[in-house]
Each structure stands twice: as C-alpha cells, then as structure tokens.
Amino acid sequence: MTQDDTAAGAGISVTGLEKRFGMLTAVDDLSIEIESGEFLALLGPSGSGKSTVLMMLAGFEVPTAGSITIDGRDCTRLPPQKRNIGMVFQHYSLFPHLSVIDNVAFPLKMRGEAKAARRRRASEALEVVRLDGYGDRMPSQLSGGQRQRVALARAIVYQPRLLLMDEPLSALDKNLREEMQLEIKRLHSELGVTVVFVTHDQGEALTMADRVAILRGGRVQQISPARELYERPANLFSAGFIGEMNMIPAQWDGSGLLLNQGDRLDPPAAALVGRVPTGRATLAIRPERLRVTAADTPGALAADVEEVVYAGAGTLLIARLADGTEIRARVPSANLPRLREGERIGLAFDPDALLVYGEEAAA
Amino acid sequence: MTPGVTPGRLMLMAYVYLVLIFVLAPIVVILPMAFSEPDYLTFPPEGFTLGWFGEFFGNDRWMTATVFSLKIAFATSVVTVVVGTMATYALMRGAGRIGTLFQGLLIAPIVVPHIALAVALYLFFRQTGLSGTVAGYVMAHAIIAMPFVVFTVAAALSSVDATLEDAAMSCGASRFDAFRLVTLPLILPNVLSGALFAFILSFDEPVISFFLAGIRDKTLPRMMFDNIEQNLTPVIPAIAVLLTGVSIFVLVSAAILRRMAQARSIPAEEG
C-alpha cells in the first residue's frame, strides 16, 4: 500500500515512544510505521502497554520520550480535541443524557455545524452502521451491540482519517462479537480509514487485522501480517502467545537437531528462525501439523499417549516424548484409530512445518 | 486523564484555596482569642492567659449549664440508640408496611425545620409540665438524632449475614440471645458511632435549646447564645476551643470505630 494524499486514511509514524510512570516503564522505545488505510491490531497480555500506546495516539497520555506523527504532522503533545481522530471506547461511553442522534452529532456540534446539517450527517452515519431510525432513542434503551454501533457512528461521522479502538468488543457475547467484527471490517474497507485496534484476543486480532503487533512489557515483539505471525513467529514469546505451539528442547549442532530421546532431525534451512547458534535450541511445531502413524515410522517422533480428548470434528491428543516433554496434536476425528492410554504412537509431520529457535530467541 | 498543570487547573485550585480560606478563617480567628487577655474580643489576640478557661470552669452558671447539657446529651444518646436500634432491627426483619410508615416518619424531622419543632414543643411542654425537664429536651433531641442513628445501624445490619442469627437459634438460642450474643457484637462499633453522633448533636443543639429554655434550666448552647447576644467576652472562644476539641475527638473516635467494624465483619453472602 503506498502513501496517497487522496486516500482516506492517515499515515502514522511512531518513533522511539516511551512512557514512564515513576519507576514503571509502561512503553519502552516503541517504533511503528502504519500505512495509510491499514488495519493494525495491537495485541498483548494485560500490562503489555498496548492500551498506553493507544492513549498516547489519542492524546490522553503524553509520552515521556519519542514522537508521534499523524499525516506528517507532529502530534506528540497535541491535546485530544485537536487531533481530529475517531475513537471507540471499551464501554462505548455514549452520553446518557443525549439521544442517539445527538450523541452521533456531538462531534459535529463541537465543530460548529448548524443543527439541521449535523442531524442530517448523523443520520447518514447511523445508516452506515445500519441503525437508521434509531435516532430518537436514548442509549439506555439500546442493547450492547446497538450501543457499540452508535459509538462507531459517532466516531466516523466527521470522516476522520484515523480510528482508534480500545477493546471495543470485549463486553459483548460471542455471537455478537463475531457479528461486530465483520461489521467493523466492512466499515474499514468501505471508508478506507486507518484503524488501530487494541485487543487481548488473538483470534480477533488474526481475523480482523492486516498486520498484528504483539506487545510485551512495553516493547514490540513482532509486527507482521496475520498469516506470517501465525506460521512464522519471530520469537518464542510470539510463538507461544499466538495459537498453540509445541516446544521441544533439543541440541543444534550446526546442521541437524538432536532430540533428547535420540532422534536426529534435518530441518530445512528455512526452518531456522533468526540466528541459531550451536547448542541448546527449541524445536517448535503447531499441533495441527502433526499426524498419527505407527510408532516406528521413520522420521516420526515416538510418543506415549497420555490423554485423548474428543471434540467433535477434531481430537486433541496429549502425549509424552521419551524425555517427558509433553507434545500435543490436533487431528481430524474421522478415520482416527482408537488409541489407548500408554500406547506408543508416532507423530509425523511435513518438514516445512518445523521451526527452530536458538537459545537467545527466548525473548 | 492525567490532570496536567493547565492554566485552567491552576485557576481552579487558586479559587478553591480562596474558598478554603473563607471557610477556615472565622474558626482560625476565633480560637486564639480564647487566650487573649483583654475582656473584649480583638484580633490579633493580646497577651496570653488561660484565665478565660478558669472563668468558664469557675463560674457556677456556666458549670450548671454544662452539666445540664451533658446529662441531656448522654440520655439522648442512650435513648436514640436503644429506640433506634430496636426499630431498625425490626425494620430489617420483615416489617412490611409498618416499615414504610417508619421510614416516612423517620425523615419527617429532617424535612421539617427545627424551629417548627421547637415552637411546637415549647407550647406542648408548657401544657404538659415538661418544660425545663431533662426528659423534655431528650425527647426533642432524640427525634432529631434518630435518622442518623437509624441509617448507621441499618447499614451495619445489612452487612451482617442474617443467617448467623439463624445458626445461633438452631443451636438453641432464643431470638433475643441470638441478637445479643451474635448480631449485636458485630454491629456494636456502628451503634457506638451512632451514639457518639447523637451525643454531639444533642450537646451542640441550639434552636430547640433556645425555645425550650426557662430562667433556670438553660443548656450550654442557650447560655452561649445569650452571651454572644449580650456580652461577648473571650469566654466564648474558650468554650469554642473546648467544644471543637471534644467534637473532633469524638468524631474521630466514631470514624475509627467504623473502620474497626469494617475490618471485623464477614461480608454477607448471597443466599
């Protein structure tokens, strides 16, 4: 995606961002370039600094170091009301004393638009979020999902170039959440606005975002498109944070992997993630890339079955390698032979499913 | 939002400090006058003497009034707490419509101005011979103090699990024993805090004291009123020092008692 002046989304440049609260460093030397019209998810456990980054993008917190540039303009210390961006809060924050239409028209009122004009534009915004006709209701009369859509309408009514979202769907139940995820994606592609979306739900991040930034301890662990993040995590933290990952300790001697139980594997060169020095290393493979075969199949890992968890379409196998390391496999239930506890099986895989991390990759 | 140091905030705090000065200045000005030597009130105070305190404690009429007020306050505190706790307990153990009536009557003395009650009682006591008696004052003060005691006790009772009493009764205790041995100790800090509040309220109460007073049976507030009106000497600041000190002490104790209650109580669990 190239920077285009006529595009509807802002380009954001965050450089060396730092936020300290006394002794605590919430955000540490963080730099991200966000393309115009991109949908970026900030993902991380609580305390990772993702909300603080969003607050600084919004202007509610001032960085202790670093800079934020929006559309080429330095906004680091600009107060929120002057940034001309839209924001959706976790608890919607609709003004309870105003009707739906007045809530949505509020930003236009702040910009001095006449009543008739702003009500008209507010109605249009409500149509975009598919709530036309709800203008005269009060927020207390709406359901959670409807309130969220009103909050969205209020955030986009003045066509901002940047939309910030602070875990907006975490208060909704599962079905509603999925519906709203699609709604937000649709809005994003219709409007072309740049979106920065904070969430702790990795599934949500993977489905909605163009790129996902994983934060931990105030620093960026990895920023990649979703697929790359899932299939090739940059370090062990990301590997463990996104989806499930088997992590098997091994020794790397420069050309092959020696597992504790004696198996020797020759991973392709592409399997190495970053620099892998000789010595201790970790072999990582996703559970769904393992297949059940006979125990003595060449190239397969031998393991003893510990638990078989049937889950409808798929079955989770929990097994142990000879050195005691737990290994999990997710296999289709159909055509799966009946397995008994303690039975020795082989777990086979394609070579391109392997990932090898050197010791220092344990960020 | 972090409250940064904006010009708006500076202006707000400057204004607030001015307001606080307005609020505190009269107190700050009058208290030191208790130690001033001349017998007219002047600021800054001149000299230093504890004589005015002596004047207060040595004077028969002041002491009689103080003792009178203390008696009334003590009795008010006891009556309000006993009557109030009994009624609140009943309210929270299934009072139904009587309870609604209770709540309505309870706040009536808050809504009705004190002067209305004072005048009504002035006439009523004259008719019934209760003028000037401790009992008369106590009844009046108890009515005014009752809502505060009830709210405190009600809050305490609702945080104590009612099934504790059930448990006691299933062990063979009578209802009264269950209350006395289980519930009462748990709400005691709040009850005492209410008692202290009723005490202070009664001791300081000026309006009813003014209207009910005869020639001989003046309360301390009534004597202070006369003194301020007719001949303001530094005795009043001296009394103010004593009263303020005692009030603060009493109310801090009440707050501490309530903290103790919170620390001790086991939160009521959902049935």
Added chain:
Amino acid sequence: MTLVSFTQPDGRNLSKAGITLLMAPFFMLIGFAFLYPLLSLLSISVTEPQFGFQNYERILDTPVYGKVLLRTLWIALLVSILSLFLAFPVAMAMVSSGGAMAVFITACILLPFWSSVLVRTAAWAVLLQRNGIINEGLQAIGIIDGPVRLLYTQGAVVVAMTHVLMPFMVLPIYGALRNIPQDYGRAAAICGAGPLRSFFEVTLPLAMPGVLGGFILVFLTALGYFITPALLGSPQEMMIATLISQQLREFLDWPFAAALVGVLTLFVTAITLVFSRVFRFDRMLGGQL
C-alpha cells in the same frame, strides 16, 4: 425518595408481635413529641383566637409580614446561589485531585462543621464588628475611610449563613461528580470538545441531580434558619424564624406564631415532596460522617 435498601435476601423474620413491640417505642416517641405537638400547633393557628384562617390572612394582608416572607425567600436564594458558586469548584477539585489533596480539602470543609453553629456565628460577629479585622483591613487598603456597619445587617446574615451551609452542598455535588465515569470526558474530548465545552455539555448535565439536591437542601435549611439571623441580623430586617421568635416570646401571640410556623412548614414540605426524586438521604447523611 429512596432510602437505604431495607430488604434482606434471607433470614427468618420476626413475628408481627415482635415487630410491633420493637417499633412501638419509636412510634410512641415520634407521636408524642413530634406529630401531636406539631398538629396541635397547626390546629391552634386555625382555632384561636377564633375558628378560621384569620391568622393566615393577617400574614398575607399585612405588608410588614409579607415583606418578611419575601425577604426570607430572597436571603435563602442568595445563600444557596453563593454556596453553589463556592461549593461546586471545591467539589470539582476534590474529584480531580489525588488522594492526599482530596482528603485535605475534605478535612478543611468538614472542620468547621464539627464546631457548633454558635461558635461559627460568634466568629462572624467578631470579624464583622466595628473594630474587627474586616473593617480594619478595608480601611488599611483604603476602600473605606471609617468603620462601616457590617454587623446586624442583611449582608452579615447572608455571609455567615453561606459560611455555615456551604459544606452541605459540597458532599452531594462531589458524590454526583464522582459517579461520572472518566471515559465520558475522554469521549467528549476525542469528539473535539475542549475542557470548557466538555464541562458544559457533558459533566454538568450529568451532575445535575446532585447539584439540584444540594441546592434545594441548602435553600430549605436557610429558609427556616434561626440562630444566624437572630444573632447577626437587624430587628428591622427579620427573617421568618426571628419573626416567629418575636411573636412567640415577646408578643405572646401564640396563634399567630403558629400560623407563621404553619406557613414555613407547609412550604418546606411541599418543595421537598416536589423534588423528592433528587434527594438521596442515605448517601447525603452517610457522607457527613
């Protein structure tokens, strides 16, 4: 008006007899020393010296007494408005400040609370006297040439009553402001509202019930207030409470005094009922301790 929730989730209830027994002392007390005397007083106002409403008519027909009523309303309104301008910023500062500062402000506001009204009124008498600080200060600055009569004026009453009643407004407003989630302010800001507009468009409307409750509380208390007007006001400019005192104790005109009490009480009760929704007695009283 909602008070503390008095419903219990469980626990065995008392018998009817038990409830009656426990509540009887309260009802007896309030019946004997509150209801009966008040009703008796009100009945005197319409039965003596003869049956009829002459006492009330006298209030309305005599210009002097009409002026007293209007003056009382005016002073009460003035005191309430002044208190609002003092209390609201203080409440705002309490909400937006950190813990230590908020506690400090609260302590300052409550400290005079805990010394009796008489002490505070006496303090104002001292401050406002001819050779008191305020007079001397004003002369020193040069605003006035000689001592000005400050005491025993309507102004003295207004200032002193504002001083006494203002803390009653701080707590309800503080409670109302504290209940506004922080995110509303943020939402307003991101929509483009500067601090001033955010305050008027969002904060103030949402705090209104608390503000209104505090305002009415102060207003009604000021209407019936006795001590301060009695000690600091002038006999030519009475409020209704001092008029009642005069009629009762100097002129011994009990029925007329009763009528005045009746007017005051009915007015106060009527306003309380009309605005009953903004009163949350449990919260306000709880805040005082």
